[in-house]
Amino acid sequence: MTLAVENLCAAYGEIEVLHDVNLTVEKGQIIALLGANGAGKSTTIKAIMGLVKPSAGRILLDGRDLSGWPAHLAARAGIALVPEGRKIFKKMTVEENLQVGGVVRTGAEVREQLADIYALFPRLAERRRQVGGTLSGGEQQMLAIGRALMSRPSFILMDEPSLGLAPLVVESVHQAIERIRREMGIGGILVEQNVAVALSVAARAYVLMRGSVVLEGDPKTLAASPQLKDAYLGMASGPPNSYQDTGH
Structure with missing residues (x-):
């Protein structure tokens, strides 16, 4: 399956x-x-999720065009979002938070998925x-990820999952993302300011x-590219009055 x-x-x-x-x-x-x-990172995944309507182009899930679908239909099709700031x-x-995430599934599927989420996040x-x-920041992030997984998605969109977390907690969250990929077979798009961490879990960036996409490739190649640094430093030299996507 391809997104x-x-x-x-x-x-x-x-x-x-x-x-x-x-x-892809x-x-x-x-x-x-x-x-x-x-740069437009959050807008990209919001458009995929149906929270921002594209003005042109296509969003294809295994060849089916989802462009302009509302978020609840995108969720039923197999896409889930972990929003920036957790928003639990x-x-x-x-x-109860987890059960809300499973609203598109049957009662039996919700019970089965709850067991899987608790195994992933004891x-x-x-x-x-x-x-x-009353949860810690790291626990709230686990909950946000778990809630997204409750819909049994084929693809999960993660917007800054390490934002505001301590380094040890960041490591545990990204270990969980790797397990989601490896053990659950779920694909994902990871928006992340921590470049080193993002490149460590991604197959492609x-x-x-x-x-606009100005650079793409495998993580090792990108990590060594001076263009990657330019992409982070070059935003300050944008044209006057250019729009800045405050959602990253």
Whole structure:
């Protein structure tokens, strides 16, 4: 199964922020989407998820065009989002948060998936009756990932999962992402400011600058490329009044 983005364009009002973006990810593969703040990374995955309507281009899931589908239909098709900032339901328990993620599945599937999530994140099993808002930042991130997995997706879109976390917690989160790929066979797009960590888990990476893919390749090649540094430092020299995607 393949998730492909072809010549994707998206705009906020009359200002286009994505320009002919192309990328491909296979099921069971993680790709990294890199770039400075404002490069268009979050807009790309929001467009894939149906939270931003593309102005041109196609989003193909195994050849089926999902372009412009609302988020709930994208979820039913097999795509899940882990949003930046986690956005868990802080007044609901861990298990209630997870059950919300499984709303597109049957009761039997939800019970089976709960067992899988608790096996992946034993800490969540220990805190299943604890209110989400009382969890640590790392636990909330585990919960956000677990909630996305409850829909049994083929592909998971992860927006800055290590943001604001301590280094040891970042390592555990990315180990979980690797297990999701290896043990569950789920493909993913990882938006991540921590370039070294992103390249360590990705099979391929794409670098965005001002809404366009300017560099792509295998992680080792990109890690050694001076163009990668340029992509992060070059944003400051954009044209006057150019739009900056505040969602990264």
